[in-house]
Amino acid sequence: MERRTISDEARCALRWVKVSNRDTDLSRFPDFFIIGPQRTGTTWLHAQLRYHPEIFLAEPKELYFFSSLKTRDPKRFVSDDLSFYLDYFRDPLWRRTARTALSQWKYRQPYAPRVRGEATASYAALDADIVAEIATLNPDAKAILMIRNPIDRAWSHAKKDLLRSSKRRVDQVSEAEFRAFFTDPYQQRCARYAEQYDCWSAHLQPGHVFTGFFDDIRLRPEELLLDVMRFLDVTADRRYIDRSVRSAINATEGTNIPAQYRTLLAELFEGESAKVNARFGRSW
Numbered sequence: 001m002e003r004r005t006i007s008d009e010a011r012c013a014l015r016w017v018k019v020s021n022r023d024t025d026l027s028r029f030p031d032f033f034i035i036g037p038q039r040t041g042t043t044w045l046h047a048q049l050r051y052h053p054e055i056f057l058a059e060p061k062e063l064y065f066f067s068s069l070k071t072r073d074p075k076r077f078v079s080d081d082l083s084f085y086l087d088y089f090r091d092p093l094w095r096r097t098a099r100t101a102l103s104q105w106k107y108r109q110p111y112a113p114r115v116r117g118e119a120t121a122s123y124a125a126l127d128a129d130i131v132a133e134i135a136t137l138n139p140d141a142k143a144i145l146m147i148r149n150p151i152d153r154a155w156s157h158a159k160k161d162l163l164r165s166s167k168r169r170v171d172q173v174s175e176a177e178f179r180a181f182f183t184d185p186y187q188q189r190c191a192r193y194a195e196q197y198d199c200w201s202a203h204l205q206p207g208h209v210f211t212g213f214f215d216d217i218r219l220r221p222e223e224l225l226l227d228v229m230r231f232l233d234v235t236a237d238r239r240y241i242d243r244s245v246r247s248a249i250n251a252t253e254g255t256n257i258p259a260q261y262r263t264l265l266a267e268l269f270e271g272e273s274a275k276v277n278a279r280f281g282r283s284w
Contacts, residue, residue: 036121
């Protein structure tokens with residue numbers, strides 16, 4: 001992997017990402033991002049791609065580096081330094097040895113990553129200036145945006161944050177709490193798929209934003225994965241598809257949406273489905 005250092009021009013263009021070392025090796029900067037938003041299948045996609053012998057995926061999933069640069073959220077923010085971030089993309093000897101052994105066992109071929117990536121669902125709602133800094137650091141970066149019925153996505157997110165995380169049932173969460181969650185500005189941004197697509201497309205190269213659909217994880221998961229592999233320019237072969245491809249990952253309890261919340265969500269996201277249909281040819 002050829003070493004690549006940041007230019008003075010690029011360094012001066014950065015406002016939020018700090019570069020403390022001019023000799024920082026940018027060759028480890030991600031080639032692609034799985035950007036979410038939450039509850040659209042990003043955990044499933046990360047799990048299915050992480051063992052492809054030509055893909056390096058940072059661990060853990062959800063680094064939150066770019067999504068916490070402005071908020072400085074104490075639960076997420078650790079550092080704004082580029083060197084700190086790039087440490088997640090090192091391939092130490094122990095990891096390379098383990099990946100090589102696994103690849104030889106599963107695929108009868110060596111582990112030889114051609115692309116590096118990370119998956120942080122909150123990146124879907126990044127501000128344009130943060131996306132611009134990502135493009136400054138890697139003008140050839142790619143992004144995978146997953147799309148799901150906004151009502152179902154919001155309800156799934158609420159079940160995870162309000163029910164599963166606090167070990168409560170639906171009837172133990174007040175209507176005011178549900179309404180506050182659904183009307184939160186971040187939740188509103190998560191539903192604006194066309195806006196997310198436009199924001200990332202405006203800064204990345206043409207054709208460098210892939211849209212995947214949550215429904216395809218159930219209906220055609222193998223084909224979806226092959227499409228993603230082709231988008232990432234790695235070998236697209238069914239032998240790299242794991243047997244768990246049709247298994248649910250990070251699922252929440254299958255609780256139906258109460259009528260009052262479905263009505264509220266339909267009002268909140270009125271028009272978003274039409275925008276998705278107009279932009280991507282999908283409707284719910």
